[in-house]
Amino acid sequence: MTRERARTERRDLDKERGEPLAGGAGRGGSPRSLRAHARPLGEWSSRPRILVTNDDGVESRGLLALKQALDPMGDVTVVAPDTNQSAVGHQKTLMRPLRVRERTLGDGSLAYSVDGSPTDAVSLAFLGYFGYGFDLVAAGINYGANLGDDITYSGTVSAAMEAVINDCPAFAISQEYYEHPDFALAARAATTVARNILEHGLSPGELINVNVPAVPLEEFDGVEITRLGKRVYQDELVQRVDPRGIPYFWIGGPPPSGLAVEGTDFHAVINRRIAVTPIHLDLTGRRLLKRLRTWDWTLPEAEPEGR
Secondary structure (H helix, E strand, C coil), X not given: CCHHHHHHHHHHHHHHHCCCCCCCCCCCCCCCCHHHCCCCHHHCCCCCEEEEECCCCCCCHHHHHHHHHHCCCCEEEEEEECCCCCCCCCCCCCCCCCCEEEEECCCCCEEEEECCCHHHHHHHHHCCCCCCCCCXXXXXXEXXXXXXXXXXXXXXXXXXXXXXXXXXXXXXXXXXXXXXXCCHHHHHHHHHHHHHHHHHCCCCCEEEEEEECCCCHHHCCCEEECECCCEECCCEEEEEECCCCCEEXXXXXXXXXXXXXXXXXXXXXXXXXXXXXXXXXXCCCHHHHHHHCCCCCCCCCCCCCCC
């Protein structure tokens, strides 16, 4: 089949399908639609199925803390990358096979690891690996905040995005990072966020990004609903030389800062408040959309052959 014919047939198929259902629709492992079930947890006919994942790897203490926080609320399944996949963004593995292993978490419970990205972990779940779907996906608890522009890099937030693409409500939760993080406050925040999503629901394309200050329970100053802030990155290119004399590079530098504008996630966290930020996957620039419609989009005439 020629490439042009294949392209034409694919286009015809897309037209015939119209607006296909997201993710695993039509498969036995497709997710239950939470919007049809959102109600007080005491009124659910069965315990919610919750998928827990992260980008720090299956051995992360933050992952275990999140799993244990949500255990009383529903039937929790854990699947996460087998190694640290921080800052991989919404990477999806398509050019090699993926391998899944059974693992034992620190509390003795069963988990699964994937030799891929956080997105891969969520994709496997919604493509039917477990044979059932999920009512909620929780990604975290991440070592280090994911504030403002960080969400474009974050594997944690991307895992939640992958769930939303598969028509399942989701949230990502991250905590400021210090040497020995205590996840007690973040675990409580995760429980509250999960309960609210399960009881109230989210609309298509929506997810929640949560950032928790690294402070003791008695020092935090409440929960704030915020918008995304602006990160200030201080990356540096570090050049070194290997034993063979060949240069190599690290992207290093101090941790990012941010603009402390009131109402943003960054401002809330540095003021010891938990930031709860709604995110929508529709990235359309509405103002630019209007401007583009006023531009001249006439294509240039084709050049005569032979010139």
